[in-house]
Amino acid sequence: MNAIAAPVLPPGTQWRAFRMVLYRDLYVTWREFPAFLAQVILQPVFLLFVFGKVLGTLNYTQHGYTNVLYPGLLALTAVITAMQALAFPLVAEFGWTKEIEDRLLAPMPTSYVVGEKVLFAVVRSLAATLIMIPLGIIILGSIPWRWGALPLFVAGLLLGALVGAGFGLLMGTLVPPQRITLLFSLVFTPLLFTGCTQYPWPQLSQLRWFQIVTACNPMTYVSELMRGAMVPELVPHIAPWLCIVVLIPSVAVLLIVGTRGFYRRAID
């Protein structure tokens, strides 16, 4: 008996599979757009409203606190949105819905499946941060903005999205489904509050130990980079070049370790 002739894959098969999987994700997000908005916007909007508007109106925060808060909230939105786009779906898809199997069996390398997940998380993250701009104007009346800082601004959002995607990949593949509630309390919350989104890092020198803790959270450098881009004169901040120098290897490490975790779950 001879083996039947092994087929040749038409050129572009792998990229088409990649594009179609991305299209499926965008298609589902588009059809559930209100749910997407609620999921990604609610938390930063409330933070913005309470800390930026309510406390300011009641004179509990100084005028100008929004200069600290708003860039930080953009960083928070960028990181958290990308993280949520990966962490929870991955835990569910590997854990019980098994939805990911149909993608893993599509004619493309497993790395493309990871790549698509990361790209989709970045797209969601950018969409969410862009929505935060008009919302900031509505809630606060105005937002700090410098056209000249646009490249830094975009770099901050992209790096923030990638940091979030890296964390999401890591958590989504390392956390077993039965521990998903622990993910919230033990990982999400500390990450959220040590990322310098609500305070500028240089001034933490008055609270040295906390300054050291926050320096270990990559999100800190995203917040500081956004401040460096948007309010460089108004708020003390870490130099943007230093933020970028820290963020690029952080992103690389998170994505590499996260991808390893993904492979471990995808292939026994």
Next chain:
Amino acid sequence: MVPAEPEGVAVEVRDLVKRYPKSPVNAVDGVSFAAVAGEVFGLLGPNGAGKTTTIGMLTTRVRPTAGMARIGGVDVVGDPVRARAQLAVVPQQSNLDRSISIRDNLIFHAAYHGVPARVREERADELLDQFGLLDRAKDKPDFFSGGQSQRVMIARALMHAPRVLFLDEPTTGLDPAARLFVWDRLRELQDSDVTLILTTHDMDEAALLADRVGIMDHGHLLALDTPDALVRALEGEGTLELAADRPADRTVVEALAALDGIDRVEQVHAAAEDGAPESSDSQPLRVRLYLTGDAALLVAPAAAVLTEHGLALQDVKLGAVTLEDVFIHLTGRTLR
């Protein structure tokens, strides 16, 4: 029957081994077989025999520790992408996309596999119709029963016209009507060029659907042949099941085992037929004799043994050899 045309090996497995980390034994331990195009190949064995792991390796989801596996001539380890293009999997547990309708499940699956837009639309409607799902095409799979999900998954698998279709326990957990429906659809596929590799622990399913059956246990392939040939290998070995009116002790069983033409005797400890389970001592005697000779000639001597021990014969069942008996013969255990 193994179809003569088209000639060619669709699935080839040689000395395949899988040992999971931290496991002292191989989950799959040197399995070799080949299936030709259009064949229905069944892997029969109890849970934990290594069937699903074997399928996992063939479908690029489990990395073999050693050995070789090819799908349509493509090495699954060396070129998993090309292997995936030719295969489809219907898993034990539903893995349907819950965010989209079942029609979209079919369409997106085909899109991942590069089926042109018009073809996938047409094929989706054809398959939904064939699988009796047309009226639910727009529903999401959330509230589908096991049988319905199974039908959707088989339809989805066929969307990209795979050469090899893997079905892992395709009817486990389905109600009898759903099981018959799935069996009918799979029998329709027997006439096509698609090679079916199915795992099952149901001997009826294996005998009904498979052209050839490989019997697996503890990671080994113990036997491999057509269901007829496997059963014929135990020729003369029918079974004779006897039920007496009262409980009895081991001496009766031993006396029966001593009769000529009896291979061995197994006491059947079933739950009482109409009521709560009783302990085996209080149950009327029920035994299964595995025969080496003609069953009809043994009824009278066996009845005589019962009478000698003061028991009356209540029921006699002559059994033909089934795949389950083949499995028992090979492993000394029942399938369940």
